[in-house]
Every structure is written in C-alpha cells, then in structure tokens.
Amino acid sequence: MKRLPASTAAFADTKPHYELLDGLRGVAALTVICFHLFESFATSHIDQRINHGYLAVDFFFILSGFVIGYAYDDRWGKSLSIKSFFKRRLIRLHPMVVFGAIVGASVCLIPDFAVEGYINWSRLPLGMLLLATAMNALMIPMTPGFEFRGFAEMYPLNGPTWSLFFEYIGNILYALFIRRFSTVLLAVWTGIFACGLAVFAIHGPGDLCYGFSLDGINFLGGMLRLLFAFSAGLLLSRLFLKSEKSGRKNLRGAFWWCSLAVVVLLAMPRIGGAEHLWKNGVYDTLCAVAFFPLIVWTAAAGKITDRFTAGICKFLGDISYPVYIVHYPFIYIYLAWVRNGNLTFRESLPGAAAVVAGSVVLAYLALKLYDEPVRRRLSQWSPAKKH
Numbered sequence: 001m002k003r004l005p006a007s008t009a010a011f012a013d014t015k016p017h018y019e020l021l022d023g024l025r026g027v028a029a030l031t032v033i034c035f036h037l038f039e040s041f042a043t044s045h046i047d048q049r050i051n052h053g054y055l056a057v058d059f060f061f062i063l064s065g066f067v068i069g070y071a072y073d074d075r076w077g078k079s080l081s082i083k084s085f086f087k088r089r090l091i092r093l094h095p096m097v098v099f100g101a102i103v104g105a106s107v108c109l110i111p112d113f114a115v116e117g118y119i120n121w122s123r124l125p126l127g128m129l130l131l132a133t134a135m136n137a138l139m140i141p142m143t144p145g146f147e148f149r150g151f152a153e154m155y156p157l158n159g160p161t162w163s164l165f166f167e168y169i170g171n172i173l174y175a176l177f178i179r180r181f182s183t184v185l186l187a188v189w190t191g192i193f194a195c196g197l198a199v200f201a202i203h204g205p206g207d208l209c210y211g212f213s214l215d216g217i218n219f220l221g222g223m224l225r226l227l228f229a230f231s232a233g234l235l236l237s238r239l240f241l242k243s244e245k246s247g248r249k250n251l252r253g254a255f256w257w258c259s260l261a262v263v264v265l266l267a268m269p270r271i272g273g274a275e276h277l278w279k280n281g282v283y284d285t286l287c288a289v290a291f292f293p294l295i296v297w298t299a300a301a302g303k304i305t306d307r308f309t310a311g312i313c314k315f316l317g318d319i320s321y322p323v324y325i326v327h328y329p330f331i332y333i334y335l336a337w338v339r340n341g342n343l344t345f346r347e348s349l350p351g352a353a354a355v356v357a358g359s360v361v362l363a364y365l366a367l368k369l370y371d372e373p374v375r376r377r378l379s380q381w382s383p384a385k386k387h
Contacts, residue, residue: 019313020255020302026316027259028056029324031266036331037352040338050267054209057163058229058288065233082175089171095374100325101136104157107329144215152213159328162212170230193228198285206277208284254302258295322363330355
C-alpha cells in the first residue's frame with residue numbers, strides 16, 4: 001500500500017504515516033464543533049441537530065487504537081520501554097491539554113457572559129479559577145459535588161478534555177496489559193466490551209453520550225466506550241497489517257467517501273424519539289461496533305492520488321487535535337449570546353461561522369507557535385518522540 005511520508009517535523013517518526021486517517025480525524029473534529037453549536041438550540045438529546053455528534057469520540061478512540069497499534073506493537077522489547085512509551089504519549093498529547101486549560105480559564109475573565117439560570121462561572125473567585133485551571137492542566141478530574149458550571153463535568157473549563165482523560169487510561173492499559181494479548185485474546189476482549197456497550201446503549205439511556213462526569217453512569221459509559229473502541233482499533237491494526245502483507249489493493253477516493261460516511265452518521269437525526277429510546281441505542285451501537293471500524297479499515301486501505309486531497313488530509317490532520325481542544329470555550333460564549341438574546345440559528349449564523357473559523361485559526365496558530373515547538377523541545381530533552 002502506498003502511503004504518503006510522515007510529517008517533516010523534527011519530532012516525526014520514521015514509519016510511514018496514515019495521512020488519510022488523520023484527515024478523517026479532522027473531519028470528525030469539525031463535525032463536533034457543529035454538534036456543539038447546535039446544543040445552544042436544543043432542549044434535550046431528542047431534538048438536537050447534528051444529533052449524533054457525540055459519537056465522534058468513539059471514532060477518535062478507534063483511530064487512536066489503530067494508530068497506536070501500528071506505531072508501537074512491533075517495538076516492545078526492542079526500541080521501546082514502558083517509560084519511553086509514556087514519555088512519547090505525554091509529549092504528543094499533554095501540551096495541548098495545558099493550552100486548552102488556559103484558553104478555558106481566559107474565557108472566565110469575560111465579564112457577565114453566563115447564561116441566565118446557569119451558574120455564573122464568569123464571576124468565580126480567583127482562587128477557585130486558579131485551582132480549576134491547575135486541575136485541568138494536570139488532568140485531575142473534578143468530582144460531581146464540585147459544581148462549576150452546573151453540569152458536574154470533570155473539566156468545566158474545557159469540557160471535551162474528558163475524552164483525553166479516557167484516552168490516557170487507554171494508553172496506560174495498552175502499555176501495561178493489552179499489548180501483551182494475542183490477536184485471538186484481543187478479539188475476545190473486544191467482543192466482550194462490544195456486548196457491554198450494546199447492553200448499556202440499548203437497555204440503558206438509549207445513547208452513548210456519556211463519559212464527561214465522574215458520576216456512576218457517566219464513568220461506566222465512558223469506560224465502555226473506551227474499552228471497546230480503543231481495543232477495536234488495536235485489533236483492526238493487527239488484522240489490517242496481515243491483510244496488507246497478503247497484497248490487499250489500495251482503494252481510490254476513500255477519503256471523500258469515508259468523510260461523507262462520517263458526516264452522515266454523526267448528523268443523523270435522533271431515532272425512536274423519547275418513546276423508544278432503545279432504537280437510538282441500536283443505532284449508536286451499530287455506529288460504534290460496525291460502521292466506524294469499517295470506515296477506518298476502508299480509509300486505511302485508501303490511496304491518495306492527487307495533491308489537493310493530500311493537502312486537505314494534511315491540514316485536517318494537523319488541526320484535528322488542536323481544534324478539538326480549543327473550540328469549546330468559544331461554545332460557552334456562543335451559548336450565552338444565543339440564549340440571552342433568544343436568537344434563532346439564522347440570526348446567530350455569523351457568530352456560529354466565527355466560532356468555527358476562529359477555532360480553526362486558533363488551532364493552527366496554537367499548533368505552529370506552541371504545540372510543535374514545545375514538543376520539539378521536549379523531544380530534544382527526552383528520547384521520546386511523536387508516534
């Protein structure tokens with residue numbers, strides 16, 4: 001299979017890179033921004049537009065498992081130790097976690113933008129703001145009893161950080177245990193959590209929009225989402241590499257077809273309504289267990305044949321993680337503006353466009369002026385490098 005060379009950054013690895021998968025990560029990240037924008041107009045999950053945007057997290061976990069399996073599975077005991085693996089992952093992930101905490105804290109300094117009826121977290125005492133910033137930057141989750149915005153979030157300064165909390169757990173479990181599994185055992189392990197995920201979604205709340213809090217149902221939902229999707233990505237990487245060695249052909253146009261599939265699946269309206277929650281649980285399960293793994297497999301087998309697609313994938317891949325981390329504090333401001341002004345989406349469209357464009361611009365600037373230089377410096381100081 002022909003793959004484009006990895007990034008030329010100083011901390012880049014020598015292995016070939018799945019640029020097409022990076023591009024899909026960017027497509028999903030931009031869809032998440034739109035999903036969060038429409039939360040401002042929803043009264044519940046039932047009437048939320050771009051209704052299944054929360055499933056992007058499951059897609060991210062599968063991608064992460066696939067890439068980590070590809071990058072590291074054959075290195076243990078050779079050039080990679082548990083210590084060096086953790087250093088590599090911290091260098092890759094944590095600088096933007098710190099940056100996202102600072103962006104979230106900065107939003108708190110905007111006076112009186114909070115939504116009427118919500119906790120006015122723009123008037124937090126300085127000591128509490130500093131504590132929350134430090135906890136977010138160190139990935140220390142807040143407990144449900146420590147209300148900050150009124151939603152019992154782990155990371156109220158920057159909500160999406162919760163998925164990084166579970167990403168870190170996945171990395172720890174991989175390094176200590178899962179990497180040692182045979183392919184058969186990994187398949188059994190993945191199947192067990194696929195069943196658990198299905199039971200949770202279908203016989204429980206009717207969706208997988210859980211994980212953002214440390215309360216019981218959220219932590220359970222988050223762990224099930226992680227343990228299935230991350231493990232499924234690892235399993236896919238092993239199976240795909242075997243199929244590649246047997247001469248599997250490249251699929252042309254895979255990026256565009258897979259991008260369309262991701263957007264359609266995430267934008268699908270709620271299924272079953274409030275009367276039949278289980279129907280939506282079936283849909284969420286099918287996306288997480290069947291459709292997303294199929295998309296990842298198809299994209300991994302894809303072939304980029306033109307410079308335009310290559311450039312799109314490179315750009316989307318570069319901003320995918322930063323834009324996911326930086327966008328949500330601006331959603332807080334947008335929510336307050338929409339709710340306090342009782343605006344329709346059409347009336348707020350310029351603001352929505354500004355949130356998307358501003359998030360992309362800030363993400364790119366953060367990548368080039370902060371994230372890459374910091375990772376480069378840390379890589380020079382440490383033998384760990386980007387996967």
